Amino acid sequence: MKLAPLICAVLLSASLSVAAQGNLEVDSPAIGALKQSMHQRHSQLAPLYQSGAVGLAGDGTVALHSAGSVPLAQRGQVNALIAAENADRRALYREIARANGHPEWESDVRNTFAQRWVQRAQSGWWVQQGGGWVQK
Amino acid sequence: MALLSLPLTASALGTLVFAVGRVEHPAFALQGLQFDFPAGGRARLSIARLRVVDRHWRNVRLDCAHGSLDGATVRCEGGVLRLAGLPHPLQISFQLDLAARAGTLGIAMPDGARLNARLLTDGSVQATVTGFDLGVLPAWLPRLKAWSPGGRFDGELKWHPTRMFELKGRLAGGAFGSEDGLRAAEKVALDVRVDAALKSDRWEWTAELGWRDGATYLHPFFIEAGPSLRAHGQVQQGVLDIREASVTLEGVEQLAASALLNLHTGQFDRVAVALAGADLAVVGPRWLAPIMAPAAGGRLRFAGRVSGALEFEHGRLRLLDAVFDEAGFSLVGGDGGPGLAFGPLSGYVPWRDGLPTRGALRVGGGRWQKLALGAFDLGVDIDDRRIRFDRLRIPLLDGALVFDGLVLDGGDTDTDWTGKGSLVIEPLSMHLLTEALDLPSMSGVLSGSIPGLRASPGEVVFDGTTVVSVFDGYLRATGLRVLEPFGVGSHLTADIEAHHLDLAQLTETFSFGSITGFVDADVRGLELVRWRPTGFDAKVSSSEGRYPRRISQRAVQNISSLGGPGAIAAIQRSLLGFFDTFGYREIGLGCVLKAGVCEMSGIDGNAEAERFVIVSGGGIPALDVIGYNRRVDWRELVERLQRVIAGNAAAEVR
Amino acid sequence: MSPSLRKLFLGALVLTTSACVTINIYFPAAAAEKAADRIIDEVWQLREGAAAPAQPSAEDKKP
DSSP states (O other): OTHHHHHHHHHHHHHHHHHHTOOOOOOOHHHHHHHHHHHHHHHHHHHHHHHTSEEEOTTSSEEEOOGGGSOGGGHHHHHHHHHHHHHHHHHHHHHHHHHTTOGGGHHHHHHHHHHHHHHHOOTTOEEEETTEEEEO | OEEOOOOEEEOTTSOEEEEEEEEEOSSEEEEEEEEEEOSSSOEEEEEEEEEETTEEEEEEEEEESEEEEETTEEEEEEEEEOOTTOSSOEEEEEEEETTTTEEEEEEEOTTSOEEEEEEOTTSOEEEEEEEEEGGGHHHHOGGGGGGOOEEEEEEEEEEETTTEEEEEEEEEEEEEEOTTSSEEEEEEEEEEEEEEEEETTEEEEEEEEEEEEEEEEETTEEEESOOEEEEEEEEETTEEEEEEEEEEETTEEEEEEEEEEETTTTEEEEEEEEEEEEEHHHHIIIIIHHHHOSTTGGGEEEEEEEEEEEEEETTEEEEEEEEEEEEEEEEOOTTSSOOEEEEEEEEEEEEETTBOEEEEEEEOOEEETTEEEOOEEEEEEEETTEEEEOOEEEEETTEEEEEEEEEEEOOSSTTOOEEEEEEEEEEEEHHHHHHHTTOOOOOEEEEEEEEEEEEETTEEEEEEEEEEEETTEEEEEEEEEEESTTSTTOEEEEEEEEEEEEHHHHHHHTTOOOEESEEEEEEEEEEEETTEEEEEEEEEEEOSSOOOOEEEHHHHHHHHHHTOTTOEESSOHHHHHHOSEEEEEEEEEEEEEETTEEEEEOSSOOSSSSOEEEEEEOSSSBOOEEEOOOEEEHHHHHHHHHHHHTTOOOOOOO | OOHHHHHHHHHHHHHHHHHHHHHHOOOOHHHHHHHHHHHHHHHHTHHHHHHHHHHHHHHHHOO
8 A cells, every 4th residue: 555655656747747848828819908908008007117106016916115206196097007907917817727727727827927027027126025025 | 381490599600590490381391491691691591301292302502692581581582492303403582571471482493484472471372383394393293204294384373271272374385295105295275274162171173174275195085175174073081073074075065074083092983974965977986986996997987976974983994874866887898898887776775894784776777788778676685795686687678687696795805706696588589689789680589597607806607508599490508608707808608509590591681692401500619709709619510300402502602702712612603603592412611710710621520631511412403512721710701701791792613 | 466455456546546637737837937928028028128228239339
């Protein structure tokens, strides 16, 4: 019976090596529409990342960091922009998981994206690391 | 004010020294005062300990250019006071009659601000302030530092510590901002008037505030000048009781509030707000959209009126009542399409913290996409963040959508709500439905039974079956899912089976020439994005059974042209011209749509062979339609189909 | 190996294999990172951003 875990381990490693070569499907029409929408919004968000008004949160969303630099009348719009971007991002993570036939991967997709957004943030942008805000 | 000791000593050197032990006042305290009057008319005041509000200094010195002690009157002119933490020295002049406890005080700041105060013999203070810069406040009150206040204040103050308090003033260019920028104001002009009187053990007060200019952002609300406030109440044992405050606000007939503010903690213990006759078209975008749906703020439309009440205890919402009067709500579609709308809507929705409540609404109608919804009653049981709907019957065309056991659960955050229930679609006439959707008119009936209706922010699942009896056969849709229903990535998936559709009616409806016979269709994994197919695995084939099978010349040409340049009708052109209709044995066409390309197949379904038979001939005269190009661009195919239906198709027959 | 022991062994194998099959569905982290980077490129248009600073250096070479 001691063989059982060994067999399991062998089979597991075999399946690991097979699956690791797979690609993630990210070309569904919905993903395309979300990318397009986020790309259009990015022209509005980029100056806000640069000024530190908006930062990249640790959970794969964007968050208000310090709105002080934004004109008063536009702070509500920044809030709306953040909400819209986060709605798209959440949809994107769900949709990628779904497009690959594993809706339960959503949180894994979100975590992967969270790390990549933060790592690839441009210098000067604010990102959340270990719960606190850091400027890249 | 209490002056405790007045020891007077004249030193042997001809200078006069005069010391005061302690002066206490709620706003300030002085300890170890000592006046020195050296020869030459100068004077110096030393204070061992000084407190202003809650800021403390030690060993403070005031040097007067001219000073004197005349009887009990101390005089200082051209005094200069330097205090640690203040950017500039203060210029101070005063004259104080220690016996009568009366006098005058003048303070001038380098920026031109002045304070002139008179201490009267009855213990009262009268002061005028001109051009006082609120920016210096953090130097006196360090806890204001995080708010970076600014602006200039002019005003008059009358104060008797045991009788009355009167403040009248005007703030110009007022500003503040929290560090995170979530609470801020700019260029605020404000008229203030506060009157208070001490009645036995409490201060009774009235206040008026007129906000004439500027704007403020109190997350998530942006508010511009205009509102004014009248309030009255009392202050007792460290609690500011705002008994009634009435606010004039654009778009609201009446807005009143009451509150208890704990002066020790600076927190509101209780706040109650009552609202009457609010115009939703005005207050909706400003006050509701930022809370309800910031992402969809621009797409939400409001109409009608609402009244209501809100109560908070220690910052927590305890009660909410809303009464709607002919209210209307609509959400424009994510693609700019017609979206969803309800109204006029009237009724009452209450909510209590920790208690179940019941609400009732009468909805006059609605619209979903191009479909008009009829009037319906909405009864709801609300318990915390869970809403349970009564049986809900929404009329649609000549049928209805009937929801049973519908429950919405708000979850712990805004992004994890769920819903479930069941839906029955009472029979709808296809004639009316196709007319409403601007589709070619079809006869038949649509009905559905969906026992497993589930919704979450990412998807709405319709587990059940919808059946459309149409073209003498029927279509059956199962596994219907609307994914990302509220976003730009909105799409729909379903499996559809069709049985025994009458080709004669079908081809006539879509002006496709004429074919007699029946077909079955099987569409797996249909995916629609904005009602346009983006993926499916479809197969159409002749139904089993004996029935006349004829195909018109026009239909042959259309099918051939659908197949593209590679598809040919295997019959001589000259022969084709002689006959109007042909016999056929079988029709079969498949298409697997993926990534914009349709992979076509014919009757045999053999994907290996280069050619595929779409129509196999039978009878006299007979003809085959054969496709040669298996991979067809889907958009091109749809364009061709549209041209064919529009009757402009140029038949490509060789 | 006695027949009963063999049956037991076979049973265990079947059990462990089926258990492993469920574990088999795991998240391809490396592929996900690649996919995320591709999407981030497109949303942020980082390639354009990378091309912009390259221009001055090309001009520098001219003289």
